[in-house]
Amino acid sequence: MEKKIFTATLLTVAITAFLTIYWLLEPHRVRLQAEKMKTDAAERGKRLYLTHCSRCHGEQGGGRRGIRPIHSKNYLEKVDDTLLYKIIERGIPRTGMVALGDKEGGPLNKKQINELVAFIRSWQKTAPSLPEEPSPKERPLFVQEEAAYVGSKSCIECHEGLNKEHIAVWKASPMATRAFSLIQKEKDKTKCIPCHATGYDPDKKTYQEENVGCEACHGPGGKYQEMMSGP
Known part of the structure; x- marks a missing residue:
């Protein structure tokens, strides 16, 4: 009987010691595992x-x-x-x-x-502090000065199968069908073209596409097409 009590006591002490060590080390193990997952993901x-x-x-x-x-x-x-x-x-x-x-x-x-x-x-710990960006009013309208516009037709060739419902709504909207025609009677169209056409260049006073096309909201598609097509 005493032997059984001794064995049970010994097991209890061993289990208690194991759980204590596990409780002390587990947070460290979890932290290391989380850091490894972050590193691998990065x-x-x-x-x-x-x-x-x-x-x-x-x-x-x-x-x-x-x-x-x-x-x-x-x-x-x-x-x-x-x-x-x-x-x-x-x-x-x-x-x-x-x-x-x-x-x-x-x-x-x-x-x-x-x-x-x-x-x-992962850059945040070592990234330098740089001068603050200008306020939105001071920023240029288009930040990619050398980006090439490709036209809505070119965008739709690939995206219609992926975004069919959205493109159908856009095609039937006034933005795509008559936005440009609404400004034809204006004496100074340059004030209207930035919103009624796509790809307006304020310096050259030119635009890339009549009406509000894909790139009016999503930006020039030239580099995106190159990236998607690969080298």
């Missing part, structure tokens, strides 16, 4: 960044002419991961920042976008 995100983003944003996020750096501490402190995800997934209208999410007709799924976010976020 490494995969780096490859995606070089393929889909570096052409415009630069290999280190420093930007190109007319495109602000994203490798900056002040920028990364202002945008959380949710906002970064939405920017990558949906793009930014009228900036040349195209939508990369597969729900928007782009090449990246949810997992890949999260990996891309992880890579960009």
